[in-house]
Amino acid sequence: MGSIIDGSLWYFSLTVFVIGVVWNLVRIVFGKRKADFSIPRDSAVAGALRTLISRFIPDRHMLPRISLQVVAGYMFHLGLFVLLFFAAPHVRFLDEHILGFGWSPAPHWLFIVSAQFAFLGLIMLWLHRVINVVSRLISDRGDHIAAILTFVVMLTGCLALLETFNELRLLHRLSVELWLIYFPFSRLMHAFTFVPSRMFTGAWFGRRGVGS
Amino acid sequence: MARMKFYCDAERCIECNGCVTACKNENDIPWGVNRRRVVTIRDGEKGERSLSVACMHCSDAPCAAVCPVDCFYTTADGVVLHDKDICIGCGYCFYACPFGAPQFPENAAFSSRGKMDKCTFCAGGPEQDHSSDEFKKYGRNRLAEGKLPLCAEMCSTKALLAGDANVLSDIYRKRVINRGASVLDWGVNYDSAKL
Amino acid sequence: MKFLSIFALLLFVATPLAGFAAEDDKVHQGIFVENPGTDLWRDVRQRNFAMEGSSQVKSVDSNILINPQGDEWARFRVGVLVRFASITLVIITGLLLLHYVTGGRMKIEGGRSGRVLLRFSDFERVAHWTLAIIFLFLAITGLMLLFGRPVLIPLFGHELFSLLASASKEGHNLIGPIFLVSLVLVLVRFVTRNIYASGDLNWLLKGGGLFGRSHVSSGFFNLGEKAWYWILILAGLVISVSGVILVMPNFGQGREIMEMSHKVHSIAAIVLIAVSMGHIYLATAGTEGTLEGMKTGYVDLKWAETHHDQWAQECQDKNLTISSEEFARLQGKAVDKSSTVAKEQG
Numbered sequence: 159m160g161s162i163i164d165g166s167l168w169y170f171s172l173t174v175f176v177i178g179v180v181w182n183l184v185r186i187v188f189g190k191r192k193a194d195f196s197i198p199r200d201s202a203v204a205g206a207l208r209t210l211i212s213r214f215i216p217d218r219h220m221l222p223r224i225s226l227q228v229v230a231g232y233m234f235h236l237g238l239f240v241l242l243f244f245a246a247p248h249v250r251f252l253d254e255h256i257l258g259f260g261w262s263p264a265p266h267w268l269f270i271v272s273a274q275f276a277f278l279g280l281i282m283l284w285l286h287r288v289i290n291v292v293s294r295l296i297s298d299r300g301d302h303i304a305a306i307l308t309f310v311v312m313l314t315g316c317l318a319l320l321e322t323f324n325e326l327r328l329l330h331r332l333s334v335e336l337w338l339i340y341f342p343f344s345r346l347m348h349a350f351t352f353v354p355s356r357m358f359t360g361a362w363f364g365r366r367g368v369g370s
Numbered sequence: 371m372a373r374m375k376f377y378c379d380a381e382r383c384i385e386c387n388g389c390v391t392a393c394k395n396e397n398d399i400p401w402g403v404n405r406r407r408v409v410t411i412r413d414g415e416k417g418e419r420s421l422s423v424a425c426m427h428c429s430d431a432p433c434a435a436v437c438p439v440d441c442f443y444t445t446a447d448g449v450v451l452h453d454k455d456i457c458i459g460c461g462y463c464f465y466a467c468p469f470g471a472p473q474f475p476e477n478a479a480f481s482s483r484g485k486m487d488k489c490t491f492c493a494g495g496p497e498q499d500h501s502s503d504e505f506k507k508y509g510r511n512r513l514a515e516g517k518l519p520l521c522a523e524m525c526s527t528k529a530l531l532a533g534d535a536n537v538l539s540d541i542y543r544k545r546v547i548n549r550g551a552s553v554l555d556w557g558v559n560y561d562s563a564k565l
Numbered sequence: 566m567k568f569l570s571i572f573a574l575l576l577f578v579a580t581p582l583a584g585f586a587a588e589d590d591k592v593h594q595g596i597f598v599e600n601p602g603t604d605l606w607r608d609v610r611q612r613n614f615a616m617e618g619s620s621q622v623k624s625v626d627s628n629i630l631i632n633p634q635g636d637e638w639a640r641f642r643v644g645v646l647v648r649f650a651s652i653t654l655v656i657i658t659g660l661l662l663l664h665y666v667t668g669g670r671m672k673i674e675g676g677r678s679g680r681v682l683l684r685f686s687d688f689e690r691v692a693h694w695t696l697a698i699i700f701l702f703l704a705i706t707g708l709m710l711l712f713g714r715p716v717l718i719p720l721f722g723h724e725l726f727s728l729l730a731s732a733s734k735e736g737h738n739l740i741g742p743i744f745l746v747s748l749v750l751v752l753v754r755f756v757t758r759n760i761y762a763s764g765d766l767n768w769l770l771k772g773g774g775l776f777g778r779s780h781v782s783s784g785f786f787n788l789g790e791k792a793w794y795w796i797l798i799l800a801g802l803v804i805s806v807s808g809v810i811l812v813m814p815n816f817g818q819g820r821e822i823m824e825m826s827h828k829v830h831s832i833a834a835i836v837l838i839a840v841s842m843g844h845i846y847l848a849t850a851g852t853e854g855t856l857e858g859m860k861t862g863y864v865d866l867k868w869a870e871t872h873h874d875q876w877a878q879e880c881q882d883k884n885l886t887i888s889s890e891e892f893a894r895l896q897g898k899a900v901d902k903s904s905t906v907a908k909e910q911g
Binding site: 387390404407408409410411412413421423432433436437438439440441453455456457458459461462464465466467468469470473477480481483 | 609616618619620621622624625626627628629630631632633635636638639640642643710711713714718723724726727730731734738739742811812813814815817820823824827
């Protein structure tokens with residue numbers, strides 16, 4: 159079981175993840191689109207870049223109604239980012255198994271604090287998803303699976319923090335592998351697609367000289 | 371079977387920290403972990419005494435009683451050892467031990483302590499005697515070689531003794547009889563000088 | 566002792582030193598002076614506090630020769646605490662079971678009314694369930710560490726339990742500090758409704774209607790709920806503060822502080838777990854219609870009149886009740902459109 163998780167399943171999941179993500183992005187970026195024959199009034203590129211950045215800031219008028227999602231959302235995503243790329247065991251893993259080079263990891267306390275932010279953010283976001291009627295109605299099974307799978311990955315990682323019990327490490331790795339396999343076929347793709355999505359919208363509006 | 375004990379003679383200990391150094395060197399112990407230490411009481415005052423302390427290998431050890439995963443065991447020689455594969459690094463043994471013997475390689479936030487390390491009476495651990503695994507986790511296994519802990523063997527004044535409890539108490543009794551009262555508090559010179 | 570001193574004196578007389586000593590009576594007397602070391606060792610060994618010395622080794626408490634509190638704490642941890650925790654949890658479980666099987670489940674008086682009113686907003690429910698999830702996780706991992714050795718090691722063996730305990734410990738330490746954050750959210754959100762109001766004493770005098778199945782007048786929260794709120798806040802803060810002390814050994818606090826923190830932490834946690842079991846029972850199996858308030862945010866008007874008549878009256882006065890059709894529409898459930906339109910027109 160351990161050799162499968164560390165071996166074939168790992169390579170399988172990584173292959174599915176890489177091919178799936180690349181294929182999805184290629185499909186989105188180079189996919190057939192209706193040509194826009196209108197005369198550009200302004201730069202599409204500038205609009206694309208502007209929107210890419212401006213969408214990080216929530217709309218001022220909406221903010222009071224969505225403050226929970228904004229705060230919890232940032233907590234979760236920033237926490238997960240630091241945790242994913244700067245936790246010492248993750249940096250070591252990327253160095254040894256994927257990239258062949260590493261960088262200086264965050265101190266242990268920062269790793270844990272970012273994990274705490276991520277946990278609190280994810281729990282509150284998912285609860286909001288099931289509690290708020292509108293969020294619940296616009297969520298489908300995929301949203302819940304994505305949230306719960308991500309939570310399981312984080313939880314198994316948290317339980318394996320002592321880094322001495324091989325079974326706990328395998329459990330974490332198995333959940334990561336399931337997550338990687340699920341990634342290209344689900345909402346988790348938003349980790350990549352938010353860029354082309356925003357830029358497409360921004361370019362479309364930018365070309366017409368409209369802010370977005 | 372022998373019942374292994376440490377004994378430190380406060381009338382002889384000169385706080386040279388030779389035992390501390392010997393222990394660190396013999397067992398390849400990292401910075402921050404001190405299986406043995408010398409504590410001086412009333413340093414620089416009348417009645418100053420020093421004692422070398424490590425795990426006392428108690429018969430009824432509080433660390434073993436309080437360990438939530440029950441990783442301690444007592445060998446046939448009466449040495450209290452622990453299994454690092456079972457230890458979860460919770461720190462309870464450190465709170466319970468009266469002598470402050472349990473040590474942790476880290477002391478970081480969020481209770482990231484690593485696995486507990488303590489004096490093994492130079493008796494290794496549960497692994498195969500003299501295996502590299504045993505040395506990595508617990509240090510030298512001198513007892514299996516028929517030798518006593520290096521701290522006591524290297525003590526320059528023979529203040530620190532290690533070995534069978536009966537033998538040690540014999541030695542100590544003879545010392546007390548020969549020594550009489552404390553040799554360190556006679557107050558011979560200035561008291562009598564009538565300055 | 567006296568014999569020893571004389572014996573020692575005799576020995577010293579035989580040494581060259583004795584010749585020197587004989588020259589001065591004072592020095593001679595010095596030998597008779599009781600060993601000052603005995604006082605020192607009495608201080609070190611028998612005092613109720615740890616005597617401080619100094620050491621070349623610099624680490625937490627390395628200058629303390631003997632800490633007598635450690636053994637006492639160990640006995641508390643494996644004896645008193647385990648006994649107290651198991652007895653408390655068994656008693657509370659027994660009481661709740663007894664209440665349930667003797668027909669203690671409180672039904673909505675006169676059945677549902679078909680009209681509902683909003684009890685908890687989205688944010689309040691998110692805050693509640695966040696705290697609840699974190700609390701349950703911490704309670705389970707904490708109890709595993711507490712009862713693991715007497716209960717789980719015989720079941721699973723040392724290796725497997727060690728794995729579970731390691732997972733519990735790491736999870737408990739990481740998730741623990743989030744408890745404080747979610748506790749503060751609940752504290753801030755519900756504090757105004759949990760202040761003592763007139764009429765609460767009356768509720769208490771009538772035993773809260775828990776026995777005898779009579780219902781006592783109360784506002785948005787009754788005194789029992791307010792008491793639970795304040796127990797949660799106070800015990801929760803005590804647990805959080807002591808937990809943060811325990812989880813931050815990097816600040817170099819000594820063993821005595823850790824032992825104190827652990828005692829406070831564990832006792833407060835057991836109390837909170839016991840009381841929370843009562844809360845969970847009363848909100849689910851113990852009363853009909855209560856859980857809906859935390860699930861959907863809305864409760865039946867009859868439920869409100871049964872348990873919180875003053876609040877129900879206020880809401881009715883302000884015309885805040887809605888029909889169950891309207892409620893279903895708000896929940897996004899498919900409703901027969903013609904009937905809704907007809908009602909809106911009417």
